Amino acid sequence: MSARHPMDESIDAGRRQALRLAGGGLAVAFLWSAGAGPALAQMSARRQPDDAAAAAADGNPPFAPNAFVRVGADGSVRLVMPSAEMGQAIYTGIAMMLAEELGVGLDQVKVEHSPPNDALYGLPLLGGGQITGGSTSTRGQWQVLREAGAVAREMLVAAAAAQWHVDPASCSVARGVITHVPSGRTLGFGAVADAAGKLPQPANVTLKQRKDFTLIGKPLRRVDSADKVNGGTQFGIDVKVPGMKIAAVKTSPELAGTLGRVDETQARAIPGVIDVLKLGDAVAVVGEHYWAAQRGLESLVIEWTPGVNAHLDTETLVAGLRESSEKGPAIVGRKPKGEAAAGGKLVEASFVSPMLAHATMEPLNATVHVTAGHCEIWTGTQVPTRVVKEAARICGIPAEAVTVNNQYLGGGFGRRLETDQVEQAVAFAKQVTYPLKVIWSREEDIRHDRVRPLYFDRISATLGADGKPTSWKHRITSGTVLGRWMPGAMGKDGMDSDAIESAADLPYDMDNVLVEWVRHEMPPGLVVGWWRGVGPTHNLFIVESFIDELAHVAGKDPLAYRRSLMKPGSRALGVLDLAAEKIGWGSQPLPARVGRGIAVGSPFGSHVCAIVEAEVTPQGTVRLRKAVVAVDNGITVNPSSVQAQMQGGLLFGLSAAMYSGITLKNGVIEQSNFHDYRNLRINEVPEIEVYSVENDEAPGGIGEVGTAIAAPALANAIFAATGVRLRELPISRTQLAASPDALKRVASTGEHKEDVA
């Protein structure tokens, strides 16, 4: 599919390689080997120079053929997880990929967090860093992890075959036991672990055919479920270190403000308060427990020194983006092919997409112990090697003197791709001798989030006589996450590939497409970050809202219009048709003030269509009634995980569309907790059906796909219900209630007479 993509002409060899690794999907962002330089770390199925030390640190198991597999003399199998588990079930998926080829049951393995090590666990798709993000873990490790399991299996088999003096090809493996098929003799993994560890590694291994899979493709239970239902799972915030004290923190509410005078008299008088610690922009109170620390913090009399944002508000930011959108300079992400036909009907729109907080259920935290020449950290992170680097910098010690113990993450959503909170914890912990656990309150967590960027979009199209677009122009204006987070991955022309993902690579067959991005820097202190679904979450809202609008202008049914623009046989068309069929699109009239909205796209190397059915009350309240999601993510490792990610991902996106927006006043984030940063609750959740397309394509991403497709499906449903086209999120109830004319038109929607597929 990517072969006919105009952008391919400008994709260099590195990115082409990444695209191949990703299974040829259209995803362009988060595949950053292009800009990361030649010295890529390369995760390998075979032993690497760093492996001896890693295995030694892991108890020197008799058989450790690579960075992922450890077999004990007792036959126990431990699997080391290169990615971070934040709910997406990647530990289960990784364990299934390894175990499938290794020849053990999922119930026979234990999983463990990996140590930080780019050389062993770095993902080529993400420029070689040990990073969990961008829905890359499965697609980026599908090949290497199965191969790692196979390498281990072949060595174990070779050891058994040597002991029996038989041909290894006459042996089979299942559930941790090697069988010499002709004689029926068996040996457990433990019995040959030591011998296998002394054998040379196979240069080539044969991977199973899909038809021979015994684990992959089954809805196997998560490897982390059991402890998550009994309180046994240790998250970062649960870490206990002997002698540890606990700190509560307040950072300058004004982004970029600094700490002035602090009167700590009252705080010091509170029983259980131990220390008051200061940084340039923050103050911490240390207590025997969090309650003492928090009370101490509240008792401080703090003077903040205003920074450059003292008069900054959201309106100013939006006005700035709007101005940049008009003035440029614009970088071209996709060029039109040929000349657009003259004439036609022009349709134009502009959109504002809000800043968003992550609000992971586990507030940010880190436990840090700084001793002479050493720093040890316990935290849940999506970027363990970045934590090492930052801690080394802050402590002025070599990276080898930093130990990072990764933990289960109580939600990531991109927030834990940042190291700001850990950096702050290290800077505080450096000032004391005891281990220090620093916990951000929910208020700190939201007020100092690294928010999803604010976007301003202008989009237009010209429709020909048949109602189809003869030209399409989309100009995106925003700050850049990639430009700060991995500047080397920016295009040579300064393009941020994330900013245009799912805008440049449309599922529609149009030639005259111009997609541009204008970089607009955010003020100091307003740091924008990755937010679940990244670029596509924003772009799909614009593109799919606008396609819907074009259908309406053309007088066509939204499903039929999309179909008419898609290549027959394309995977995106496949999910569109599947979702439409399952919801019974056009088959029956809907009640008054109820509408259905479609959105389709191909983010993260997968293809997805969501159809949301929503009701809008005369008071402007939106009620979600039903959602159908069809997804084509190629080969599915675990169908239960795919269903869960589609359900949860969709709700994450719907929640944001309905309620979430971070706003600034006088340089301060106005929201602070779940009362004013609302989230979807169970009583608001619709029935959700998830359907998968079966095929033999390589796995695509799944963790962000549902989120990215949610908002446009809902916005289009609201249009169908009310005639109100949403140009800004979150949904404004007053906007919907204040449109009586729109509400009058409702009775005729749901009866699309023409072009119903």
Add this chain to the structure above:
Amino acid sequence: MVTLRVNGEDRQADVPPDMPLLWVLRDVVGLTGTKFGCGIAQCGACTVHLDGQPVRSCQLPVSAVGDRAITTIEGIGSTAEGAKVQQAWLALDVVQCGYCQSGQIMSATALLARTPNPSDHDIDAAMAGNICRCGTYVRIREAIKQAATGEVHGLQVVVDGSTT
């Protein structure tokens, strides 16, 4: 010094009377299954039972507990409803990140204890105070119904090796 009855055991804690039960459990008693999510009783992650009634421990001063029995996620499996809820949670693999699930399970267990066969409306009313950012709500609803009725609701996960 207060004496708390936690999961059937007496625990002594030398803490100020206004200290929320959440922090007594987590930082003093050492039971970390009960979670801090918001600190203002908006998210339900800190839910525990006092004599079987669900309460938000982040807003409950330890002095208000009195002699009521505290049950946390670590002890809920020893109640009949709690065990059923945990089994249903596992049968459907409800959890994702898992951080809110202690609170979800405590709320669901309390619901089943007072309403053995809850309607959708009962589930909404009992569970609306528990936020899950991963969005496990669909499976939570199915699991509560499965725990209540013993009948299968939703996709059941497979335990590898269970058939060999």
